[in-house]
Amino acid sequence: MARSRLTVVLSQAPGKHPGKRSLEESIVAALLMEPDLEVSVVPNLYDLGPDHTGRLFLGSVKGDMVVLSWLYPRAAFWLLDRDGVKGQFGETKLKPPSDEDDGEAETDTPVDRPQPIGPTGDIPDRHIYTLDLRDANKHEAFVAEVRRIATECRDRREAKAREKAAANPPVLQLGLSLATPVADAPGSPDTLAAFSPEALLAPAGRRWYPVIDYSRCTNCLECLDFCLFGVYGVDSLERIITENQDQCKKGCPACSRVCPQQAIIFPEYKSPAIAGAETGAVGGLKIDLSRLFGGDVGDALSAAVQERDRELVNDGRSAVGATIGIPKRQDSKPQGPKDDLDKLVDDLDSLGL
Numbered sequence: 001m002a003r004s005r006l007t008v009v010l011s012q013a014p015g016k017h018p019g020k021r022s023l024e025e026s027i028v029a030a031l032l033m034e035p036d037l038e039v040s041v042v043p044n045l046y047d048l049g050p051d052h053t054g055r056l057f058l059g060s061v062k063g064d065m066v067v068l069s070w071l072y073p074r075a076a077f078w079l080l081d082r083d084g085v086k087g088q089f090g091e092t093k094l095k096p097p098s099d100e101d102d103g104e105a106e107t108d109t110p111v112d113r114p115q116p117i118g119p120t121g122d123i124p125d126r127h128i129y130t131l132d133l134r135d136a137n138k139h140e141a142f143v144a145e146v147r148r149i150a151t152e153c154r155d156r157r158e159a160k161a162r163e164k165a166a167a168n169p170p171v172l173q174l175g176l177s178l179a180t181p182v183a184d185a186p187g188s189p190d191t192l193a194a195f196s197p198e199a200l201l202a203p204a205g206r207r208w209y210p211v212i213d214y215s216r217c218t219n220c221l222e223c224l225d226f227c228l229f230g231v232y233g234v235d236s237l238e239r240i241i242t243e244n245q246d247q248c249k250k251g252c253p254a255c256s257r258v259c260p261q262q263a264i265i266f267p268e269y270k271s272p273a274i275a276g277a278e279t280g281a282v283g284g285l286k287i288d289l290s291r292l293f294g295g296d297v298g299d300a301l302s303a304a305v306q307e308r309d310r311e312l313v314n315d316g317r318s319a320v321g322a323t324i325g326i327p328k329r330q331d332s333k334p335q336g337p338k339d340d341l342d343k344l345v346d347d348l349d350s351l352g353l
């Protein structure tokens, strides 16, 4: 029986940054030498529309998958989930350089979160690993991690096959148990041949839309009330969805600031927490910019209201200020924990430096 091969997809950076292209090319060149990998390249994951060949290819893969992109792992995972590419979250050992310190390592702030609604639909029994290409600047680190993942996936498949065989032992005529050879689970991308590299890499126009992290979202629907551009809706079970993604206003992250669970990701926004970094990832940074620069640092809600008003006016509509869709929790409840680096970036923006 042919061994199944692990699918590895590299999502290119938007634009043609030479340093990023060089890293992408050296990773792909090295991975192509690996016998048990099926490697392909698509344009920036976030930009793939529903009809793009790269998206159709991703949807056709049935087994375990590794996706390398210039996005935070959480952002890439939920982006894929939204596109119907579902699976269990595969934990990577590759971490951002700041997480690798030992003695003085910054620690994530534990966050008590209410019960999330979780992903929709059936989750297939496979793992999706999303690696952030910003986590190392040498291809060797990514190649080593993909190799480790390939071994982990193979071990998992073999263990499952053994469990299955033990539960249903084939019986010989004499009533003896027959050892079943360990079979590779299906999952190799048989359909890869149907997608030419040229079609996979067809240019994709830039897009901008929110991605919901259903492992955090509690379906409070505050984003639905807040957005006045018809981006959000609910499905047949009344669960929040991004219904009209492309109606979102380019560069606007307003609703991510009002989500009580920090479940709304704009994968390409400049602030790490809004772009999908784990909260508290740079928790050691303590800078009070209002003291340093004497600026007036607004809170998240007023920033969101200003951003939404700006887009309303750009659309030829009237600003509404804090009169429509303002989450009630904001009246009494303090903001949830916010990544310090994210706050730093926002504060610098508000100071106009």
Ligand code: SF4
Pocket (backbone or CB within 6 Å): 212, 216, 217, 218, 219, 220, 221, 222, 223, 224, 240, 258, 259, 260, 261, 262, 263, 264
């Ligand atoms: S505001 Fe956040 S938690 Fe509430 S429904 Fe929207 S994404 Fe989910």
Ligand code: SF4
Pocket (backbone or CB within 6 Å): 210, 226, 227, 228, 229, 231, 232, 247, 248, 249, 252, 253, 254, 255, 256, 308, 311
């Ligand atoms: S960023 Fe603005 S336009 Fe886009 S979904 Fe949120 S509130 Fe709506």
